[in-house]
Amino acid sequence: MSEISSAIPWKKNHPKGAEGNQRARLPYLLGLALIILALAYLWVSSNLVGGQYFVTVQDLRADASYLGKPAQVIGAVIGSSIEYDVEQLSLRFTIAHMPVRSEDLARAIFEAANDPERAQLTILLEGEVMPAQLQDHAQAIVSGNLAPDGIFHATQLQFKCPTRFGDQPEHEDLLPLG
Amino acid sequence: MYTELGVGSLALAWVAALYVVAMSGWHCFRNEEPAHRSSSRILFVVHLNFFFLFSSVLVLWLALISEQYQLSFVWETTNPATPTHLRVSALWGGQRGSLLFWSTLMSGFSAIAALAHGKNRRRLLIPALMVAQAVVAFFVGLVLFLENPYAQFWLTEDYYSTGILQDYILRPNAVVNQNEGLRELLAVSARGGSSLLRHPAMLIHPPMLYLGFVGMVMPFAFAMAALLRNELDASWIQMTRRWLLLAWICLSAGLLLGGRWAYDVLGWGGYWGWDPVENAALLPWLAGTALFHSLLIQEKRGIFKTWNLILVLLAFSSVLFATFATRSGLVESVHSFARSEIGWPLFIFWAGLTLLAVLLIAYRHHNGDLQANWRVLHWSSREFLFSINNLLFTVLIFAIFWGSFGAPIFSELLLRQTRIMRVQYFEQISVPLFVALFFLMGVTPLAAWGASSIRRIWPQGRYPILLSTAFAFLLVALGMRHSAMVLGLSGLAFAGMVSLQEIGRPFRIHRQQRKAMVSALWRRWRRNQRRLGGYFVHLGIVVIGIGIAASSLFQRETQQTLQLGGDTLPFAEYELGYSHYQPAIATDGRQLDIAHVTVYRDGQPVTTLQPRLDYFPDLTMTVAGVHRPFAHDLYVLLVPWQTVEAARAELYEKATFKIYWNPLVSLVWWGGIILVFGVILCGWGDPLRSNGQKKPADESLD
Numbered sequence: 025m026s027e028i029s030s031a032i033p034w035k036k037n038h039p040k041g042a043e044g045n046q047r048a049r050l051p052y053l054l055g056l057a058l059i060i061l062a063l064a065y066l067w068v069s070s071n072l073v074g075g076q077y078f079v080t081v082q083d084l085r086a087d088a089s090y091l092g093k094p095a096q097v098i099g100a101v102i103g104s105s106i107e108y109d110v111e112q113l114s115l116r117f118t119i120a121h122m123p124v125r126s127e128d129l130a131r132a133i134f135e136a137a138n139d140p141e142r143a144q145l146t147i148l149l150e151g152e153v154m155p156a157q158l159q160d161h162a163q164a165i166v167s168g169n170l171a172p173d174g175i176f177h178a179t180q181l182q183f184k185c186p187t188r189f190g191d192q193p194e195h196e197d198l199l200p201l202g
Numbered sequence: 203m204y205t206e207l208g209v210g211s212l213a214l215a216w217v218a219a220l221y222v223v224a225m226s227g228w229h230c231f232r233n234e235e236p237a238h239r240s241s242s243r244i245l246f247v248v249h250l251n252f253f254f255l256f257s258s259v260l261v262l263w264l265a266l267i268s269e270q271y272q273l274s275f276v277w278e279t280t281n282p283a284t285p286t287h288l289r290v291s292a293l294w295g296g297q298r299g300s301l302l303f304w305s306t307l308m309s310g311f312s313a314i315a316a317l318a319h320g321k322n323r324r325r326l327l328i329p330a331l332m333v334a335q336a337v338v339a340f341f342v343g344l345v346l347f348l349e350n351p352y353a354q355f356w357l358t359e360d361y362y363s364t365g366i367l368q369d370y371i372l373r374p375n376a377v378v379n380q381n382e383g384l385r386e387l388l389a390v391s392a393r394g395g396s397s398l399l400r401h402p403a404m405l406i407h408p409p410m411l412y413l414g415f416v417g418m419v420m421p422f423a424f425a426m427a428a429l430l431r432n433e434l435d436a437s438w439i440q441m442t443r444r445w446l447l448l449a450w451i452c453l454s455a456g457l458l459l460g461g462r463w464a465y466d467v468l469g470w471g472g473y474w475g476w477d478p479v480e481n482a483a484l485l486p487w488l489a490g491t492a493l494f495h496s497l498l499i500q501e502k503r504g505i506f507k508t509w510n511l512i513l514v515l516l517a518f519s520s521v522l523f524a525t526f527a528t529r530s531g532l533v534e535s536v537h538s539f540a541r542s543e544i545g546w547p548l549f550i551f552w553a554g555l556t557l558l559a560v561l562l563i564a565y566r567h568h569n570g571d572l573q574a575n576w577r578v579l580h581w582s583s584r585e586f587l588f589s590i591n592n593l594l595f596t597v598l599i600f601a602i603f604w605g606s607f608g609a610p611i612f613s614e615l616l617l618r619q620t621r622i623m624r625v626q627y628f629e630q631i632s633v634p635l636f637v638a639l640f641f642l643m644g645v646t647p648l649a650a651w652g653a654s655s656i657r658r659i660w661p662q663g664r665y666p667i668l669l670s671t672a673f674a675f676l677l678v679a680l681g682m683r684h685s686a687m688v689l690g691l692s693g694l695a696f697a698g699m700v701s702l703q704e705i706g707r708p709f710r711i712h713r714q715q716r717k718a719m720v721s722a723l724w725r726r727w728r729r730n731q732r733r734l735g736g737y738f739v740h741l742g743i744v745v746i747g748i749g750i751a752a753s754s755l756f757q758r759e760t761q762q763t764l765q766l767g768g769d770t771l772p773f774a775e776y777e778l779g780y781s782h783y784q785p786a787i788a789t790d791g792r793q794l795d796i797a798h799v800t801v802y803r804d805g806q807p808v809t810t811l812q813p814r815l816d817y818f819p820d821l822t823m824t825v826a827g828v829h830r831p832f833a834h835d836l837y838v839l840l841v842p843w844q845t846v847e848a849a850r851a852e853l854y855e856k857a858t859f860k861i862y863w864n865p866l867v868s869l870v871w872w873g874g875i876i877l878v879f880g881v882i883l884c885g886w887g888d889p890l891r892s893n894g895q896k897k898p899a900d901e902s903l904d
Contacts, residue, residue: 059590067601067604070605070630070631071609073626074630075622076622076624077622078622079620094624096622110763110852113761113841153470153841156821156822156823157821159821
C-alpha cells in the first residue's frame with residue numbers, strides 16, 4: 025500500500041512557506057466551521073421538535089405541566105378495559121401505573137394490573153388497526169399527549185408481553201407431581 | 203446427557219479461547235514473531251475452539267428438536283405444537299441460545315481467518331486472533347456462567363415448599379426423585395416462542411444481523427493487531443477489507459429482512475420505526491459505510507490513518523453497545539430481550555475494550571506512528587469530498603446514538619426527568635443529512651484525486667447535472683412546493699444517474715477504442731470490478747432511497763366497512779369489494795378468518811386478495827393481503843375484532859378494512875438485491891496476478 029501511495033505523485037507547492045500554508049487553509053477552516061454550525065443548528069432544532077418526556081402514569085397524573093405536551097407513558101394493560109370500535113377504528117383501554125424498571129417484568133405487570141389503588145390512565149387511539157400484542161397483562165409503551173379531559177391521545181403504541189406470570193414453571197403446571 | 207455434553211463443550215471452548223489469548227498475548231508482549239510450531243499450535247486451538255462451540259450448538263439444536271423440555275431454554279422457547287423449522291430458529295429466539303449462537307459465529311470467523319491468513323501472514327494474524335478470541339472468551343464466559351442454555355429443571359425440596367420449579371446447571375444435592383415423568387409434564391406448560399416470529403424472514407433476519415455484528419470483530423482485531431505490532435501500513439487494510447464487506451453485506455441484508463418482516467407481519471404498512479434497537483443495528487452499518495470510503499482514501503493517498511482506526515473502533519464498539527442495549531433492559535423496545543444479569547458485565551467489557559483501543563490509538567498517534575502524507579486538500583478534490591462524506595456519516599451516527607440512547611440517559615442523569623426522542627427527531631435530522639450524502643454520492647465519482655476538479659466535474663457529469671436539474675424543475679412544475687422533497691428527489695436522481703453512467707463507462711471506452719472482442723471487454727470489466735461493484739452498491743442505495751422516499755412521501759391510506767357482496771370502495775386507481783368470507787383451520791390447528799377482497803380496475807377484476815386474521819394462543823395476527831404490481835403495493839388489512847366469536851358473528855355480513863397504497867415500495871427490496879450484487883462484485887473483484895500483485899485498474903476510469 026505504501027508502495028502505491030509513494031508511486032503516485034502528490035505535490036502541491038506552497039512557495040510562501042508556513043504563512044502561505046496557513047492562509048491557504050483559512051477558507052477550508054471557514055467552510056468547515058460553517059458546515060459544523062449548520063449541523064449543530066440541525067441537531068438543536070431537531071431536539072426541540074422531536075423530544076418528549078418519558079413518564080409513569082403516576083407522574084403524568086400528578087404533574088399538570090405535562091398537559092398537552094408530547095410524552096411517552098409506560099403502564100400495565102388492564103384487559104377488561106379494552107374497547108375497540110371496528111368500524112371507526114377507535115381503540116380505548118386503561119393502563120395502570122408500574123415502575124419504569126423492574127427486575128421481574130411479569131410480576132410487576134401482574135401486580136400493577138390487579139391493584140385497584142394504583143393510578144390509572146385511559147388511552148385513546150384512533151384510525152389504526154388494533155395491535156396484535158394488545159392484551160391483558162401486557163406492558164404498554166404509549167406515545168402521545170394528555171388532553172384536558174384526562175384521556176391520553178395516543179399516536180404510537182408498543183407492547184411487551186410476558187407470555188405468563190413468572191419465569192419458571194409453577195406448582196399448578198405440574199399438579200400430578202404435587 | 204444434553205446438559206453434560208453442552209456444558210462440557212462450552213467449558214472446553216472457553217479454556218481453548220483463554221489458551222489462545224494467553225499464548226498469543228505472550229508473543230505480543232515480547233514483541234516477537236512466534237516460532238512456526240508455536241503459532242501452528244495457536245491456530246490449531248482456534249479451530250478446536252470453534253469445534254467445541256459448534257458441538258455445543260448441535261447439542262442444543264438436538265435438544266430443541268427432540269423436545270427436551272427438562273432444559274429450561276427448550277421449555278421457554280418451544281412447545282409440542284412448534285414445527286421443526288421454528289425449533290431450529292428457536293436457537294436465536296431466546297437470550298441464552300442467541301448468545302451461544304453469537305459466540306459460535308464469532309469463533310467460526312476466527313477459524314476462517316486462521317485458515318485464510320495462516321500461511322504467510324502470521325505476524326499480524328496471531329495478535330488479531332488474540333483480540334478476537336478474547337471477545338469469544340468473554341461471550342462464552344457469559345453463556346457458561348450467567349446465561350447457560352443447558353440449565354435443567356430438577357425436582358428438589360424447594361419445589362415442594364415454594365411451588366416454583368428451579369433450573370440448575372449442576373445437579374443439586376437435594377433432588378427428591380429422579381425427575382421421572384417431569385419432561386412430559388413440562389411439555390404441557392411449555393411456553394413456545396412469540397407467534398410474531400413465525401415469518402420466514404425471521405429464520406434469516408437474526409442470523410444475518412448476528413453475522414453482520416460478529417463480522418465486525420475481525421476488522422477490529424486486525425486493526426488492533428496492526429497497532430500492537432506497529433505495522434500501520436496498508437497490510438491490515440488488505441486483510442480487513444473482505445471481512446468488512448462480509449459484515450456489511452450481512453448487516454445490510456439483516457436490516458432489510460427486518461424491514462420486510464415488519465412490513466408483512468406488524469400490520470402498519472411501514473418497515474422502519476426508528477426503534478432504539480433498530481437504530482442500534484443501523485449504527486455499525488453507518489460506521490462500516492463511512493469506513494469503506496475512508497479506507498479508500500488511505501489506500502490511494504496514505505492519509506486518514508488515525509481516522510480509519512477510529513472508525514474501525516466505532517463500528518465494533520457500536521456492535522458491543524447494541525448488544526448491551528438490546529440485552530440489558532437499557533431501552534424499552536419491542537425487539538429487546540428480557541432484562542438480565544449480563545447488563546453490567548457487557549457494559550464493563552464494552553467500556554473497557556473501547557477505552558483500551560482509544561488509548562492504543564492515542565499512543566501510536568502521539569508517537570508519530572500514524573503520520574500521514576498530509577497536504578492541504580483542494581476543496582473539490584475527491585479526497586476532500588470523501589472527508590465531507592465521513593463528517594456527515596459521523597454526525598448521522600452521533601445524532602442517531604443521541605436520539606436513541608444519549609438523550610434518555612443524560613436527561614435522566616442530569617435533569618432527573620427522562621426525555622426521549624420521537625420519530626420526528628430522527629426524520630428531521632436524518633433526512634437533510636441523507637440528502638447531502640446523496641449529492642456527494644453523485645459528485646464524488648466525478649471529481650479527481652488530489653487536485654481541483656472543477657474543470658473535470660462539468661464535462662464528466664454534465665448529463666446527470668442537467669437531467670437532475672430538469673427533474674427538479676419538473677417536480678416544482680408538477681406542484682411540489684416542499685424544498686426538502688424537491689432537493690431530496692433530485693439528489694437521488696443525480697446520484698442514480700452518475701452511478702449508471704460510471705457503470706456504463708467501460709462499455710463506452712471499449713466502444714471508442716473499437717475493440718470488438720468480448721474477451722477484451724471482460725478483461726476491462728474484471729480489472730475494474732471492485733470500482734464497478736462500488737457503483738452497483740451506490741445504485742442499490744439510490745434505488746432503496748427512491749423506494750423509501752416515494753412510499754413515505756406519497757403513501758395513501760383509508761379505512762372502510764364493506765358489506766359482504768355489497769358496494770365497492772374506490773381507492774387510488776382501484777375499486778375494492780368484499781366478496782367472500784372463509785373461516786378455516788390451519789394444519790397446526792390455529793383458527794383463521796379469511797376475507798376475500800376482489801380488486802377491480804376500470805371495472806375489470808384484477809385480483810382477489812385474502813387478508814386474514816390468524817388466532818394464535820398468545821395473540822391475533824393481522825396478515826395483509828397485498829397486490830404487488832411493480833409501481834406500488836395495494837396493502838389490505840382485515841381489522842380484527844376483540845374476540846374470535848365477535849369476528850365470526852359479523853364477518854358473514856360485513857368487514858372493516860384498513861387499506862394502504864404504497865408507491866414504489868418494492869424498490870426497497872429490489873435495491874437490496876442490487877446492493878448485494880454490488881458487494882459480491884467488490885469482494886470478488888480483486889484479480890491477482892500469479893505473482894500476487896494486483897493488476898492496476900484503468901486510470902481512464904478514475
